[in-house]
Amino acid sequence: MQYEGVLTKMQTEYGNPIQYYLVFEDNFLNVNQLLSKDIALEFVGYQCLNCQKKKKIFRQGFCYDCFYSSPAVGDWILKPELSTAHLGIADRDLAYEQKVQLQPHVVYLALSSEIKVGVTRNTQIPTRWIDQGANAAIAIVELPNRYLAGITEVALKAYYTDKTNWRKMLTNAVEEVDLVAERMRLESRIPEQAREYFFLNKNDLYQMHYPVLEYPTKVKSLSLEKTPFFAGKLTGIKGQYLIFEDGTVFNIRSSEGYVVRLTMQ
Template sequence: MKFSGQILKMTTQNAKPIQYYLNLSADLINMNQLFGKRLKLKHIGFECVNCGGDEKIYRMGFCKRCFFESPYASETIIRPELSTAHLGVGERDLEVEQSIQLAPHIVYLAYTGDVKVGVTRRTQIPTRWIDQGATFALPIAETDNRYEAGMIEVAMKEHLADKTNWRKMLEDDFEDDLDLADFREKVKEFFPENFKNFYSREHEMMRLDYPYEAPEKIVSVNLDKSPEFEGILCGIKGQYLSFEGGNFINVRAHEGYVVELEI
């Protein structure tokens, strides 16, 4: 069976275990059904997720021009504290930025090999946590817009990591008695004074169940360096496909790549 098309990040369904679907242009492929099967991938081109051009992908699925021009790749995507839509000030496209930034946001704690802090729109829970490969996650604040959430995250980053160590996440090592509620109580004192009213104890900790077992070694496979790859699919965690022998492909890192997939 053969497919071809542009890679987008996998669509997920929070179940036990989590169900994964590979987006390959017009095809949506249930990856859980392919465990134990040999997959062959061949990188044959690029397709920018914004303009559709056959340009080398620069970052986040965008060609270089779109990365620096599209509102969907603006700096506030990475650094929410820079958001200005709540002031009526646009960075690249105010209407688009308002649709993203002027929505309820969650500041959360997640365990991805270490406890980290993060920000996402409320509508992206639990998708955001699944994409990061979080074993546990717990909201600690709910804000009215992206700027407010970003300011809380900036304060939290002085005490907690804000990025996922992908190797530690894939090592899948954690304490059974880990309780993020304890961390939530401890970090309350680090909230900026003007943002303490957003602190929340209302949410319960969520545990996520991945179709995955950690291998003895972890090797990253990049389609730029290895444009043809084949292996037996063993599991998935976050946006990483796990293959026999400890080889991993980060699907999110290959957004905008055009591939041929043979099963």
């Protein structure tokens, strides 16, 4: 069986284990069903997720022109503290930015490699944590806009990383931490304007169970630009990565906008 289309991040369904889906224009595939099967990935071309043109992907599934013009990839996406919609100030498109920034956002702790702090919209829980490959995660505060979440994250970055070590995440070399107890120590570290939103006693610890048959001891990343054809046995899915028997891992998220052909051998 063969599938062909533009890669976008896998859709997920929280469960035990988490279910993963590749969604193409005319069909979709439950990726969990490919575990233990030999599959082939072939690079076909590019298609920008914004303008739909067959232009080389620059970043985040966007071509160069769209990356520097679309409001969906403004600097405030990666740096929430740069959000200005609450002030009525536009970055690229105020209407878009108000829609996204002026809604509840959560600052959280997650165990994807070591403890990391992050920000996401409350509607993206637990999707955001699954995409990061977190084994467990917990909300700290829920703020009314992205700016307040951003300055809270900045304050907590003095104590925690905001990055995931993808090699540790994919080999499951993740430290065990009591996130509920960790959250209880944080109140004094939260900026004063965000402290009233602090979750102290809420029981909302999420634990994620991924469809991985066996974790590799070492991993090597697959780039379809450098290796336009790859075949191997799928042994796991974690975060937005496919894990193969030989330790090769393929990041679906970083390959958004690539047109691929997937064949079950």
